[in-house]
Amino acid sequence: MTLGPILKKGGGGGMGDVTGASNIGGGTFENFKQKNGTILEFKTFENGTNGLEISELADVFTFDLQQDLKDTASPTFNGLTLSTFAPGSVLFAENAGVISQDPLFIWDFTNHALGIGVSVPTAPLDVAYTSVTTNTVVSMGRFNRLTSGIPGVGIGVGVEFQCQTSGIFDPVIGNIDFVSTDLTAGSEDFDFILRQIRNGSMVDNLKITSRGEILPRNIHNNGGTGNASNQAIASGTYTPTLFNVTNVAASTVGNWTWSRVGNSVEFSGRLTIDPTAASIKTELGFSLPIASTFTLFTQAGGVANSLESAGLCGGIRADIVNNRGHLEYINTADTANRVWSIKGQYEVR
Structure with a gap:
């Protein structure tokens, strides 16, 4: 900083023009001179606590700057x-x-909106990204x-949503979460979960799931939640295990198809039965694609038709003892091996 004229203390000398140079953050300078080369009475010029100090012997003159302005200082300004x-x-x-600026990094102080990648934000947080691809x-964001x-x-990451209601507080109304179910290195699994407030509680x-199964809460054939943790929209194939219960000498089966919506499961397929005798009740058990605990015979149902004997048909019900499907019919034909077509439905409980 270049100093302008400095007033000399007292009378007798009047005002003398002096020159001097100093960095505000610098040290002490001595022997400031007039332009004509005459040495002033002031001996030192240095930084003071709050400004510039000019000293002559025991007398000190201070030009007060109100606060420290050195390059290591932390001054405060009202504006x-x-x-x-x-x-x-x-x-x-x-x-x-x-200190710099970017025309695509903007705070709209009127509408309280932040724009990143946009010059005029139109939402409280407006983010845009432009690339050549x-x-x-x-x-557009990352949460870690x-x-x-x-x-x-169970560790995971999510986004929480909050909204003002008629109450005295702003409750959390929903979450979108990713929650871990397996943390084994190289085979990690995470489920996607949508949580919403219902009757004042989060559900x-x-x-x-990480396997792509969709598990809605309330897709159920009686309108209730049932076994909510196992509900899904899914389908597939399976080979049921057969159980020769009554009047069955032998039986075989191939792949069956199944589909599930909520807690309702449908299945269909073919099998063969060799009856032991004619004209008596014949019963065959079969496993289910998705396990269920039955309490009533009516919790499973369906039909079975022989493709090789006109009028030979049977029905399907729930086996409440063994928790499996149960086919039964009256064998009005002979004991020949016959192919059956099966179609049924049951409730997962």
Whole structure:
């Protein structure tokens, strides 16, 4: 900083023009001189606690700047105007600490909205990303869940939603979560869970497992929740295990198909039966694609028809003792091996 004229203390000398140079954060300078080379009576010029001090012997004159302005100081200002920056610009430090701005990093102080990648935010948080690629998905944000301990099954990450209601507080109204079910390195599994508030309490309304199973809460044939933890929309094939119960010498089976919506399961397929005798009741048990605990015969039902004997048919019910399907019919034909077509439905309980 270049100093202007400094007043000399007392009379007799009047005002003398002096020159001197000093960095405000620098040290002490001595023997300031007039322009004509005459040495002033002031002996030292240095930084004071709150400003600039000029000393002559025991007398000290202070030009008070109210606070420390050294390069190591932390001054406080009631207001500051940086006229070279655009209104709304969010200031940040570039390389070497240079204060800078970006026209796509904006705070709308009127509407209280932050824009990242946009010059005019239209939402409280408005984020945009532009790239030259035209056929890729871009992640617009990332949330990372960390722990200082050892992660265990159940650790996850989510986003919480809150909204003002008629109550005196703003409750959490929903969550979107990813929750771990297996943390084995290289084979980790996470379920997607949608939680919503219902009658004032948070419930898991939808789950998509890591296997792609959709587990809605209330898809159920009687309108209740039933065994909610096992509900799903799924389908597949399976080979049932057969049990020769009554009047069956032998039986064989191939793959059956099944589908599930909520707690209702449908199945269909073919099998062969060799009856032991004619004209008596014949019974065959078979395993289910999804386990169920039956309490009533009517919790499973269906039909069976012989493809090789006209009029030979049977019915399907629940086996409440063994928790499996049960086919029964009156063998009005002979003991020949015959192919049967099976179609049934039951409730997962």
